[in-house]
Amino acid sequence: MRLSRYFLPLLKENPKEAEIVSHRLMLRAGMIRQQAAGIYSLLPLGLRVLENVCRVIREEQNRSGAIEILMPTIQPADLWRESSRYDDYGKEMLRITDRHERDLLYGPTNEEMVTDIFRSYVKSYKDLPLNLYHIQWKFRDEVRPRFGVMRGREFLMKDAYSFDLDYEGAKAAYNRMFVAYLRTFERLGLKSIPMRADTGPIGGDLSHEFIILAETGESQVFCDRAYLDMEVPGIDVDFRNDEEMASIVEKWTTPYAATDEMHDESDWSKTDESDRLSARGIEVGHIFHFGTKYSEPMGATVTGPDGKQHPVSMGSYGIGPTRLIAAIIEASHDDNGIIWPESVAPFGAAIVNMKPGDRGCDEFSDSIYEKLSNAGIDPLMDDTDQRAGAKFAAMDLIGLPWQVVVGPRGVASDVVEIKNRRTGDKQELSIDTAVHRIVGGA
Amino acid sequence: MRLSRYFLPLLKENPKEAEIVSHRLMLRAGMIRQQAAGIYSLLPLGLRVLENVCRVIREEQNRSGAIEILMPTIQPADLWRESSRYDDYGKEMLRITDRHERDLLYGPTNEEMVTDIFRSYVKSYKDLPLNLYHIQWKFRDEVRPRFGVMRGREFLMKDAYSFDLDYEGAKAAYNRMFVAYLRTFERLGLKSIPMRADTGPIGGDLSHEFIILAETGESQVFCDRAYLDMEVPGIDVDFRNDEEMASIVEKWTTPYAATDEMHDESDWSKTDESDRLSARGIEVGHIFHFGTKYSEPMGATVTGPDGKQHPVSMGSYGIGPTRLIAAIIEASHDDNGIIWPESVAPFGAAIVNMKPGDRGCDEFSDSIYEKLSNAGIDPLMDDTDQRAGAKFAAMDLIGLPWQVVVGPRGVASDVVEIKNRRTGDKQELSIDTAVHRIVGGA
Numbered sequence: 001m002r003l004s005r006y007f008l009p010l011l012k013e014n015p016k017e018a019e020i021v022s023h024r025l026m027l028r029a030g031m032i033r034q035q036a037a038g039i040y041s042l043l044p045l046g047l048r049v050l051e052n053v054c055r056v057i058r059e060e061q062n063r064s065g066a067i068e069i070l071m072p073t074i075q076p077a078d079l080w081r082e083s084s085r086y087d088d089y090g091k092e093m094l095r096i097t098d099r100h101e102r103d104l105l106y107g108p109t110n111e112e113m114v115t116d117i118f119r120s121y122v123k124s125y126k127d128l129p130l131n132l133y134h135i136q137w138k139f140r141d142e143v144r145p146r147f148g149v150m151r152g153r154e155f156l157m158k159d160a161y162s163f164d165l166d167y168e169g170a171k172a173a174y175n176r177m178f179v180a181y182l183r184t185f186e187r188l189g190l191k192s193i194p195m196r197a198d199t200g201p202i203g204g205d206l207s208h209e210f211i212i213l214a215e216t217g218e219s220q221v222f223c224d225r226a227y228l229d230m231e232v233p234g235i236d237v238d239f240r241n242d243e244e245m246a247s248i249v250e251k252w253t254t255p256y257a258a259t260d261e262m263h264d265e266s267d268w269s270k271t272d273e274s275d276r277l278s279a280r281g282i283e284v285g286h287i288f289h290f291g292t293k294y295s296e297p298m299g300a301t302v303t304g305p306d307g308k309q310h311p312v313s314m315g316s317y318g319i320g321p322t323r324l325i326a327a328i329i330e331a332s333h334d335d336n337g338i339i340w341p342e343s344v345a346p347f348g349a350a351i352v353n354m355k356p357g358d359r360g361c362d363e364f365s366d367s368i369y370e371k372l373s374n375a376g377i378d379p380l381m382d383d384t385d386q387r388a389g390a391k392f393a394a395m396d397l398i399g400l401p402w403q404v405v406v407g408p409r410g411v412a413s414d415v416v417e418i419k420n421r422r423t424g425d426k427q428e429l430s431i432d433t434a435v436h437r438i439v440g441g442a
Numbered sequence: 443m444r445l446s447r448y449f450l451p452l453l454k455e456n457p458k459e460a461e462i463v464s465h466r467l468m469l470r471a472g473m474i475r476q477q478a479a480g481i482y483s484l485l486p487l488g489l490r491v492l493e494n495v496c497r498v499i500r501e502e503q504n505r506s507g508a509i510e511i512l513m514p515t516i517q518p519a520d521l522w523r524e525s526s527r528y529d530d531y532g533k534e535m536l537r538i539t540d541r542h543e544r545d546l547l548y549g550p551t552n553e554e555m556v557t558d559i560f561r562s563y564v565k566s567y568k569d570l571p572l573n574l575y576h577i578q579w580k581f582r583d584e585v586r587p588r589f590g591v592m593r594g595r596e597f598l599m600k601d602a603y604s605f606d607l608d609y610e611g612a613k614a615a616y617n618r619m620f621v622a623y624l625r626t627f628e629r630l631g632l633k634s635i636p637m638r639a640d641t642g643p644i645g646g647d648l649s650h651e652f653i654i655l656a657e658t659g660e661s662q663v664f665c666d667r668a669y670l671d672m673e674v675p676g677i678d679v680d681f682r683n684d685e686e687m688a689s690i691v692e693k694w695t696t697p698y699a700a701t702d703e704m705h706d707e708s709d710w711s712k713t714d715e716s717d718r719l720s721a722r723g724i725e726v727g728h729i730f731h732f733g734t735k736y737s738e739p740m741g742a743t744v745t746g747p748d749g750k751q752h753p754v755s756m757g758s759y760g761i762g763p764t765r766l767i768a769a770i771i772e773a774s775h776d777d778n779g780i781i782w783p784e785s786v787a788p789f790g791a792a793i794v795n796m797k798p799g800d801r802g803c804d805e806f807s808d809s810i811y812e813k814l815s816n817a818g819i820d821p822l823m824d825d826t827d828q829r830a831g832a833k834f835a836a837m838d839l840i841g842l843p844w845q846v847v848v849g850p851r852g853v854a855s856d857v858v859e860i861k862n863r864r865t866g867d868k869q870e871l872s873i874d875t876a877v878h879r880i881v882g883g884a
Contacts, residue, residue: 009563042512070484091541099533121451
């Protein structure tokens with residue numbers, strides 16, 4: 001993409017409404033625009049990151065055996081009356097009446113609707129296990145939305161729902177999703193720690209929040225430092241092996257880790273004092289097992305091997321991709337701006353043409369653009385005539401992993417300068433070596 | 443994907459609520475489930491088609507120079523008060539009040555919001571032309587939603603918005619989008635005819651609907667048969683060449699074509715009687731030029747080359763991807779089911795293992811699965827133990843372009859049978875020749 005044809009509205013001033021660094025940087029980097037309290041447009045750069053985040057989530061959901069569907073944003077109130085949550089949910093639910101005076105709502109979550117889909121089609125234990133997920137906009141009418149997309153009202157959520165014949169099957173499904181979450185956050189450049197958590201309005205008896213540590217975290221968390229060095233399962237992990245899944249989950253739930261609500265001082269004191277880590281955390285994922293809480297009242301039953309009807313045992317598994325963007329920035333930035341992990345960077349590299357119109361600079365820039373594109377690295381080329389300082393500041397702000405600077409002096413001696421955004425390391429290299437370095441990623 | 447692990451809930455009976463063939467086939471093929479009047483879930487097969495449709499739309503939008511953003515579904519009413527449409531829009535607008543008694547609405551379209559984004563950032567004619575699009579859920583509270591996703595209440599829409607300094611620039615933007623639409627529908631396997639159209643609640647003075655001819659079309663349309671043989675611009679068309687764009691649009695708007703509302707009998711009579719085609723049509727796209735209808739009241743102005751402030755000249759451009767799925771089926775099916783164009787097929791081929799558990803059949807099936815996957819053709823493998831007739835009927839119903847049938851007799855003589863879903867042609871071939879035929883697409 002050429003910057004001269006792109007829409008990248010950077011802000012020079014620090015927006016005063018932004019209290020945390022990710023909100024500030026997303027506004028300054030032209031990623032989002034607020035349209036109402038807690039409701040945002042994603043501008044082109046923000047949308048590219050969101051799509052990359054969703055791609056990683058989707059790949060790991062699919063790998064774990066979950067199947068993607070897409071449920072609507074608007075739901076009939078009657079479904080929620082079946083589970084009794086319509087009255088329980090409170091003011092966070094955005095309630096709507098249509099032209100025929102029917103009660104609708106903007107889905108804050110989808111347990112009821114997915115249970116309705118399940119009961120309509122699935123009748124036998126032979127069709128289990130089943131895990132259906134979707135990535136769809138949700139609305140929760142927070143009293144005080146804040147921190148940009150970190151706590152918005154309209155937000156994107158990946159929510160998966162597992163259906164099994166019994167507790168044992170449901171626990172295996174829970175374990176698969178647990179491992180999928182570990183892998184997802186790792187690929188997004190985040191160190192996540194699964195913590196025992198409260199189940200809240202979803203209900204159930206088993207729940208973990210996946211927390212990343214960050215000073216701006218909304219809640220206090222307590223964990224063993226051992227988590228900081230634990231290795232996340234690799235790409236060869238076998239999601240179809242229940243024992244392997246269970247042993248990974250056991251390993252990741254043995255050291256102490258709990259959110260504020262679930263914190264137990266006497267358990268905590270069993271951890272060596274030097275290993276106790278008390279910090280602020282950001283919730284980036286939340287998984288629940290809740291058994292028959294919805295299947296029983298809603299009649300989602302299957303015929304078991306015994307010929308009898310069994311209400312299915314269910315779990316649900318949420319990740320907020322819009323919130324994840326903010327969490328990634330909280331975890332990866334410096335004074336000059338964002339530092340994107342390669343997996344989610346909106347473009348793979350920046351090409352900064354220092355003198356557009358100069359034949360040599362244009363030729364070098366175009367050549368690098370073409371070579372990077374052909375190698376699958378989508379570059380953003382700054383072909384504008386802004387002054388050098390502004391160009392460098394803009395590229396540091398938007399935080400692409402690499403910057404290739406093409407100037408007249410370099411062109412004269414057949415080199416360009418590449419800079420690694422994370423390390424700040426700069427090198428003068430020939431075009432081909434520069435491209436090779438960027439494609440190789442190191 | 444293995445069918446035994448997939449979620450493909452086919453219906454054996456014809457659903458009686460479905461009045462048109464696309465609605466019937468989408469329900470029978472397990473693509474959609476109705477959740478409320480005019481509100482649907484997309485099941486896995488339906489979602490795959492939707493994603494393919496969106497991919498084609500996106501590629502052609504990007505090719506034409508439009509830039510993708512993503513605006514929220516919920517909008518503040520105040521924006522619509524600025525354009526005076528809040529009161530004008532009527533009961534189709536889903537109006538919502540939040541917990542703080544603020545007026546919101548579920549966006550039926552986005553002229554106001556995108557104009558707000560524009561005016562917040564763009565100040566100079568030098569930043570034009572600009573065309574921003576998004577693909578987002580819309581809600582229109584139709585009195586009588588019907589025909590499945592053809593006329594739903596919650597539906598996906600790609601809407602693009604162009605901003606230019608003057609009418610000449612806006613006309614060039616209109617032309618680019620006109621050509622992008624011709625290419626988009628062609629790639630989706632549809633023969634679309636641009637017709638002069640009424641501008642309705644969007645407003646403006648220049649508008650075309652893109653219509654495909656189908657017996658189940660909702661409106662009567664009139665056009666010259668010449669359209670049926672006209673060639674759509676190829677991939678080498680230059681969207682940056684305004685003259686080339688204008689000449690294509692001229693060619694495609696010269697023969698008579700009009701929807702019922704715009705039909706003019708005396709103009710129509712100038713077309714040779716033998717060339718006059720009066721038929722039912724389905725609207726699959728609608729483009730508008732409306733100049734300063736929104737930019738003037740909302741203060742979206744730029745500094746011109748003359749140093750003065752000019753309200754920008756705008757157009758908007760809509761395609762409904764969910765509706766397109768239905769339109770494609772209306773245009774491409776037979777008595778046995780859907781016939782997907784390759785560009786949107788949910789899987790590239792079906793592999794029907796006639797005897798799962800038989801070592802030879804399993805080996806052949808797995809080998810074909812792997813070879814097709816490696817060649818970028820995503821296959822669906824029926825590894826279930828249903829009877830042969832049910833397997834064949836299911837695969838015809840879901841309409842993948844190719845079926846590869848692996849049976850014990852074929853395995854014994856080292857062949858499989860491939861069937862082209864569209865032509866019905868069957869051939870016995872070796873595995874490698876079969877894969878080659880499918881990958882080659884003919």
